[in-house]
Amino acid sequence: MADVKQPGRLVVDRATKPVMPRYLKLRHDPGRDRWVLLAPERILTPDNIAVSVLKLCNGESTVDDIAAKLAEEYSAPVDVITADVVELLQDMADKGYIKG
Amino acid sequence: MTEDLKIDGHVDAIAVDDEPTTGVIGSADESAMLCAVAPVGLLAELTHRCPLQCPYCSNPVELESVKNELSTEEWCSVMRQAGEMGILQVHLSGGEPTARKDLEEIIKAAADAGLYTNLITAAVNLKRERLEKLQELGLDHVQISVQDVDPAGADRIGAFKNALEKKLEVAHWVTELGMPLTINAPIHRHNIHNVPRYLDLAVELGAQRIEIAHAQYYGWAYLNRAALIPTYEETVSSIEYVEAARERLKGVLTIDMVVPDYYAKRPKPCMGGWGKGFMNITPAGKVLPCHAAESIPELHFDTVRDKKLLDIWMDSEAFNAFRGTDWMKEPCKSCAFREVDYGGCRCQAMAITKDPRNTDPACSLSPYHSEMVKLAKAEAAKPATEFVYRNTRNAAQVGKAHGEPLVPAE
Numbered sequence: 352m353a354d355v356k357q358p359g360r361l362v363v364d365r366a367t368k369p370v371m372p373r374y375l376k377l378r379h380d381p382g383r384d385r386w387v388l389l390a391p392e393r394i395l396t397p398d399n400i401a402v403s404v405l406k407l408c409n410g411e412s413t414v415d416d417i418a419a420k421l422a423e424e425y426s427a428p429v430d431v432i433t434a435d436v437v438e439l440l441q442d443m444a445d446k447g448y449i450k451g
Numbered sequence: 452m453t454e455d456l457k458i459d460g461h462v463d464a465i466a467v468d469d470e471p472t473t474g475v476i477g478s479a480d481e482s483a484m485l486c487a488v489a490p491v492g493l494l495a496e497l498t499h500r501c502p503l504q505c506p507y508c509s510n511p512v513e514l515e516s517v518k519n520e521l522s523t524e525e526w527c528s529v530m531r532q533a534g535e536m537g538i539l540q541v542h543l544s545g546g547e548p549t550a551r552k553d554l555e556e557i558i559k560a561a562a563d564a565g566l567y568t569n570l571i572t573a574a575v576n577l578k579r580e581r582l583e584k585l586q587e588l589g590l591d592h593v594q595i596s597v598q599d600v601d602p603a604g605a606d607r608i609g610a611f612k613n614a615l616e617k618k619l620e621v622a623h624w625v626t627e628l629g630m631p632l633t634i635n636a637p638i639h640r641h642n643i644h645n646v647p648r649y650l651d652l653a654v655e656l657g658a659q660r661i662e663i664a665h666a667q668y669y670g671w672a673y674l675n676r677a678a679l680i681p682t683y684e685e686t687v688s689s690i691e692y693v694e695a696a697r698e699r700l701k702g703v704l705t706i707d708m709v710v711p712d713y714y715a716k717r718p719k720p721c722m723g724g725w726g727k728g729f730m731n732i733t734p735a736g737k738v739l740p741c742h743a744a745e746s747i748p749e750l751h752f753d754t755v756r757d758k759k760l761l762d763i764w765m766d767s768e769a770f771n772a773f774r775g776t777d778w779m780k781e782p783c784k785s786c787a788f789r790e791v792d793y794g795g796c797r798c799q800a801m802a803i804t805k806d807p808r809n810t811d812p813a814c815s816l817s818p819y820h821s822e823m824v825k826l827a828k829a830e831a832a833k834p835a836t837e838f839v840y841r842n843t844r845n846a847a848q849v850g851k852a853h854g855e856p857l858v859p860a861e
Contacts, residue, residue, distance in 0.1 A: 359654075359703040374629070374631040383537065387539060390631075391660050392633065394492075395463065444702050445702045
């Protein structure tokens with residue numbers, strides 16, 4: 352189903368310029384020493400990798416740009432990172448947390 | 452929160468937290484360990500005043516009068532304390548929260564405390580300038596209740612003229628201002644056939660989320676059960692429709708569904724476990740583990756006028772009464788699901804069996820279950836009774852007389 356284009360649904364690919372809607376709040380939760388993503392009636396706890404990705408979702412960088420940055424930061428193969436980022440962002444988009 | 456919430460292994464969604472929180476100190480025994488986990492959500496019922504009179508209102512039957520409401524400063528202090536103790540989201544509800552003239556100050560205090568703020572409103576008296584002001588002060592999310600997608604149905608259910616038109620106007624303002632919008636759809640026998648149209652409406656409005664919230668039969672809805680409960684067949688087919696729509700609307704609309712547990716086999720883990728993740732504060736400042744907890748007569752509730760919110764969370768008799776599993780009786784006590792559903796809803800056990808320690812009769816293992824289902828099906832098969840509207844006159848008349856308990860199976 353993942354590549355079926357549906358009205359209004361973002362299908363994430365390497366050229367997508369992902370952005371978090373401004374009503375989502377990525378905050379550090381000091382009491383529990385972790386990151387939280389606050390959304391309507393939802394509290395998400397992204398791990399460090401997801402936080403790194405989300406911080407780069409500025410609506411200007413493409414998925415390729417984001418993957419290149421992370422590949423450098425984590426000294427990891429860029430094709431592996433790209434696949435991971437696409438999967439993560441598609442999942443986030445399907446739940447309404449990422450727009451393109 | 453019924454959907455699969457795990458995202459690609461990197462992001463978890465939580466309803467109830469399991470992380471101990473700095474500054475919230477527990478000890479080795481089980482219930483103290485549970486208090487050491489700060490709640491993530493706070494429901495603030497700012498007032499019981501409301502322009503609508505919906506017969507399934509989640510407020511207690513005994514409504515709080517305006518003269519007992521917390522002051523502006525008391526609510527602002529609650530927000531500051533909530534932020535300090537690790538609460539992450541506050542739901543500003545009522546009654547109708549916009550009936551408070553000081554909503555601006557309360558929202559500002561909540562936002563300053565770092566809380567994600569949700570306004571849960573009927574929206575019939577909200578002006579655009581006020582909404583803009585609330586957004587400026589830090590309001591993050593607006594939830595609007597829609598009693599029916601048919602104007603006549605909406606007017607009749609809420610006992611308020613032209614409610615739908617006004618609500619839709621406010622809904623458009625919310626999305627125009629770039630705020631996320633949730634449509635709350637309370638479902639019962641008079642509008643269950645409109646579930647597909649509710650979803651269409653939410654998409655058309657550009658809502659981020661919809662709650663298909665089947666009436667939960669406590670308080671006012673319990674009094675009105677014979678007027679509200681849909682048939683088993685209608686319920687099942689509406690649930691199937693929503694499940695299919697969820698797949699179709701992936702990435703477009705988040706759909707949350709609260710199902711009517713009368714027709715379920717397993718009970719809901721009410722509030723994610725008693726005293727585990729949520730607090731509810733009444734207009735007069737009483738702190739409750741859930742919004743219906745006052746229906747359990749043996750509980751005593753502390754108020755924010757007398758004690759710190761954190762102390763109430765950790766030490767109050769009401770929060771500790773049903774925390775964890777020590778309080779359970781059979782069949783819960785030895786049940787493999789005891790830490791999955793926590794025996795279900797204490798208030799429903801109270802309403803139906805008159806003992807809050809009994810298994811929620813929504814559970815098929817409860818000896819009361821088959822009686823409850825039989826009763827529900829019999830009521831749904833008959834013509835709907837008249838509504839007992841939620842207003843102070845009816846509250847005074849009904850009082851606490853809640854009928855006789857069911858008889859358990861042998």
